[in-house]
Amino acid sequence: MVDVIVIGGGPAGLSAAVYTARADQETLVLDKGGGTTRGVDYMENFYGFPDGISGEEIVARGEAHATKFGAEIRREEVVRVADDDGHFVVETTDDEYEARGLVLATGASYETPAIADVDEYEGRGVSYCVECDAYFYRDRPVAVVGAGNYAAKEALMLLDYTDDVRVLTNGDAFDADPELADRLREHAVEVITDPVDRVAGEEELERVVLRSGESIGVDGLFVALGAAGGTDIAETLGIPQDGPYLRVDEDQSTTVDRVYAAGDLTGGNRQVATSIGEGADAAINLLESFRGTDYVDYRKLDA
Structure with a gap:
């Protein structure tokens, strides 16, 4: 023993x-x-x-x-x-x-999102920690994947580094508390509920492609599931x-x-x-x- x-x-x-x-x-x-x-x-x-x-x-x-x-x-x-x-x-x-x-x-x-190719860009634009990596995306377009309070809080934290923030629920209904949802609206953080098909880019992440075919340019994608x-x-x-x-x-x-x-x-x-x-x-x-x-x-x- x-x-x-x-x-x-x-x-x-x-x-x-x-x-x-x-x-x-x-x-x-x-x-x-x-x-x-x-x-x-x-x-x-x-x-x-x-x-x-x-x-x-x-x-x-x-x-x-x-x-x-x-x-x-x-x-x-x-x-x-x-x-x-x-x-x-x-x-x-x-x-x-x-x-x-x-x-x-x-x-x-x-927990990883059901998005094609997301693992390939981990460390090259995809992150699981806003506190760790937001600094690298100052004044650059970013998105958060998630549909609840965790995602809303991460998006609000990102506003300390950049004004270009959006939330992607990947097809789920947005279910954050009303107070958090109001704060996102106050800061003009767009919540996109369309399903995400894949992420893409050359060496680094450059865009998120929705299942509808629409492409959204982002340099950073933060997973908050x-x-x-x-x-x-x-x-x-x-x-x-x-x-x-x-x-x-x-x-x-x-x-x-x-x-x-x-x-x-x-x-x-x-x-x-x-x-x-x-x-x-x-x-x-x-x-x-x-x-x-x-x-x-x-x-x-x-x-």
Whole structure:
């Protein structure tokens, strides 16, 4: 039996592993590979790297950091987790492990739209993160794919960077709250409900083609359909969800003792920097639970 199993080897999971391993807790990170962060070619809003850094390098540095303190990383996919009378049994496609505590950091995969060729332009005009990539489309024509509040909020955020914004519902009825819909109208953001056939361009995205044959020139297409969270493991433990995300308290704890969660799995801003901080919080509070105490923020006591 190990002390801690971290499920997920992205920024949140590796940050947690750094803390638990450095605290001399035997730590095993189970990660099947892939992940959203690894697929990011260039990130220029990550603290300490003004010239930018790739997602792959961020993960590689995190792995080196965690293993330096003794964490073990295994490329195995978790298929089942069970609470067995005070400890946890984690079954993978290759083996079975036991741990005193868990950190869930499986991330979230983003729902892709039913639009031909959209995957071919990911990173070349198609993005799943306004917060990450809107900066690159200042004063350029952009569109958001989605039909609900998430899409409306992303479109409003884009207005900080460009006035040329439209929403494409891809054939669905627009279902944003009236307040958000009114704000879109106030800013002259067009909502187009016609189905989208495909995206097109030479090296970069240049246009969206509707099923009617109409072509709309855009340099950026932001997908806002929501995230499909990796919550299957949590469901087996009876941990509740908020939509596609795992429900956690302020200390990153779940409703199951000694099970904490961090990163995109829990929703929020879905930024690498946020995930790293949440991973640290999850680890610190898990360590406190091992000691039978709660983490005390002494700054609040002095306030």
